[in-house]
Amino acid sequence: MDVGDADARLSAVAAAIAEPARTQMLCRLLDGCARTSTELAIVAGVSPSTASVHLARLAGQKLVKVTPQGRHRYYSLCDANVAAAIEALILVAGAPRQPFEPATPDPLRSARTCYDHMAGRLAVALHDGLFELRWLSRSNENDYDVTRKGVEGFAELDVDVAAARAARRRFACGCLDWSERRPHLAGALGAALLASALRRGWMIRDLDSRALAITRKGRRVLRERFGVEV
Amino acid sequence: MDVGDADARLSAVAAAIAEPARTQMLCRLLDGCARTSTELAIVAGVSPSTASVHLARLAGQKLVKVTPQGRHRYYSLCDANVAAAIEALILVAGAPRQPFEPATPDPLRSARTCYDHMAGRLAVALHDGLFELRWLSRSNENDYDVTRKGVEGFAELDVDVAAARAARRRFACGCLDWSERRPHLAGALGAALLASALRRGWMIRDLDSRALAITRKGRRVLRERFGVEV
DNA sequence: TCGATACTTCGATTACCGTAAAAGCATGGA
């Protein structure tokens, strides 16, 4: 643990930050949100394979950590020290970074799809609302169940809870929302809920992106039924 | 001034820090003292030419600044932001740096030669003492003159002020002390003063280094005459 | 069981960067 060792580790950390593609990834993660390797590849303008190598190196230096979730792997900054170091470097670089540009475009941040269920601010609020209304309960660490009251409520929305339960996939569970860093509803039930919302015209799927556009009707219903302001 | 630009500058700064030789130089400068390129070359374990290239790059990224002084060029960190950034990186690297090792070995720091005059804590204190006693006065920005009282005082020490004034070199001036970051006395007068001090046995020159060993007699005289505690 | 998606590992190519010797430049002092 001599001083040369310490310098060497410092060099390694700085080198990990220095590569332009990695710099861009780190800056993108500076808002604290987690992102997939594919997204970060696009941000950095490199191929997925290259991005993977870069992320491995960042992880090796304990600059980012990875949270696997299904077939996705979400990357985020390791801790506050890392963010502080990068911000200190930004200051030295004299780059007058905008006070705060929400790095995730706002429409995406507020409501989008995650695979086949809802994600974003709306989804997280809805997730919390469903627990508050006692439609959902926790069956274990991360798996949910639907209460009797929930069964009735979902039925009114044409969400077939029994079918979801019978599906050959996980029924209902929390899924870490990468922009909000809190869980939203996933699994067969989450998928059925999104399907119902689209069917009923509460929201419209953007064809080009994962964004969800909330309709006026949807806005009203969500507020009245679930206490969710969009 | 777009965001890609800012990232590129960040990369460049991090890359400048990342190279092991440069990392060592920067860490060495972390105590705020200025050092010559030769010293930093030794610290980094590279040849003078290589060190020069490295320092040029650090200067290019505004990480260090250079203060020419005679044929020496003193390098130091550019500002507090740079030190902060490096310390933030050290934290991330998880290197438990010693609370504070005085990077300059203490004997050297307290008294040494700088070319042909005294440097270090002693020299800086002596410099201030000479002004307090009104032996010296400022003739301009960085050049000094000897007062009538000073002429008498120096004469008592066998320091020939007239000869120093006649010498074909700068008479008396401030010279930035690289460990104290405040000026000590240089020029022909500074050289004559050191010569006298050595002659009178106040201090002894170390043959292998620039260190000066203060004798007991020297310690007493310096305290009594100049109010300088060594 | 099977395909689709997300991501990683492997292999070969290419470009860049650190390195030191030698030569050049500037300053200081005799």
Added chain:
DNA sequence: TCCATGCTTTTACGGTAATCGAAGTATCGA
């Protein structure tokens, strides 16, 4: 005017690392 010292620039070389496509692995859903 001259030399010595301290430092920089130039030049050529060698090694490291970034890159992408292709192949491999894991997970999910049908």
